[in-house]
Amino acid sequence: MTEVPEHLLKRSRDRRAALGLGGGGETEAQPAATPAAGAEVEPTAGATAAAAPAAAAPAEVEVKPPEPPPPYVEAALQRKRIPYWAMPVVGLLPIWVILYAGSLSPADTGEATQLDLGAEIFTASCASCHGGGGGGGVGRQLSAGEVLKTFPNIADQIEFVAAGTQGLGSGTPYGDPAREGGQRTAGSLGNMPAFGETLSPDELLAVVRHERETLSGEEVPAEEVGENETRVWPNGSPMFEEGGTELLSPEGEPLLDPSTHLLMVEIAGGSPAPSGQ
Numbered sequence: 001m002t003e004v005p006e007h008l009l010k011r012s013r014d015r016r017a018a019l020g021l022g023g024g025g026e027t028e029a030q031p032a033a034t035p036a037a038g039a040e041v042e043p044t045a046g047a048t049a050a051a052a053p054a055a056a057a058p059a060e061v062e063v064k065p066p067e068p069p070p071p072y073v074e075a076a077l078q079r080k081r082i083p084y085w086a087m088p089v090v091g092l093l094p095i096w097v098i099l100y101a102g103s104l105s106p107a108d109t110g111e112a113t114q115l116d117l118g119a120e121i122f123t124a125s126c127a128s129c130h131g132g133g134g135g136g137g138v139g140r141q142l143s144a145g146e147v148l149k150t151f152p153n154i155a156d157q158i159e160f161v162a163a164g165t166q167g168l169g170s171g172t173p174y175g176d177p178a179r180e181g182g183q184r185t186a187g188s189l190g191n192m193p194a195f196g197e198t199l200s201p202d203e204l205l206a207v208v209r210h211e212r213e214t215l216s217g218e219e220v221p222a223e224e225v226g227e228n229e230t231r232v233w234p235n236g237s238p239m240f241e242e243g244g245t246e247l248l249s250p251e252g253e254p255l256l257d258p259s260t261h262l263l264m265v266e267i268a269g270g271s272p273a274p275s276g277q
């Protein structure tokens, strides 16, 4: 019998211990059980040789191939993983949702514009006589450029709506003297109510803008569009100042006389103010 070197024995013990066969414990116990072997001293060749096969024998019986993992575990191990790049994508989803939702509503979610206000007032106070789209009825047609033919200048239209037929005086010519079909005369169609008392100055401006821009398609030059899509004079000065109490002329003077609702000043570039003043 050849001597089995100690390091090989140790390797065998470790191996069995690793396989879970309890080899380590047994071998440790062996020298104690056989006093001849001697616990501390170097084991004799015989003792070692006897111990090795004795220890190896049960190992041969017990060694079984590791159980194959159950099919569901195997399936889990083999299935396709979510790729790593998907993680930042999933992480950014909420941000995308917020941006997408933001893009659905108009950019300025703040206050309604002057034109929004004008549309509201028109529906509430004017549509009954002039039609929802300004097509006319009891009142004159305001759509399809008609109101622009009467009032090339917005100031004259503001005056007309504020003063009404009676404020101008029945029989008084108003609007563009060169209007196609002849200049308008107050009372020629009927009685247009005065809105100088019932509408606030900003509402008056807003509804006039609605008639001109939305119903009649007026093209407003860029320099006449102010902050928050308000309308300003060609010189850039406001027609109505936020928080103000009256409409203003291009020079910053009150536009309308508070008692008559007629123009206080003649606006350059417009048709001559009605002679009813």
Ligand code: HEC
Binding pocket: 121, 122, 125, 126, 127, 128, 129, 130, 138, 139, 140, 141, 142, 146, 147, 150, 157, 160, 161, 165, 184, 185, 186, 187, 188, 189, 190, 191, 192, 193, 195, 207, 208, 211
């Ligand atoms: C009760 C019916 C009635 C209501 C309400 C009414 N209008 Fe009139 N509107 C008229 C009549 C009638 C005329 C013609 C006036 C005339 O011949 O003197 C007129 C004329 C006008 C004109 C002149 C059009 C042109 O080409 O001559 C404008 C501008 C106008 N209305 C704006 C308005 C606005 C703005 C409102 C709402 C704030 C309004 N109207 C509400 C009956 C009405």
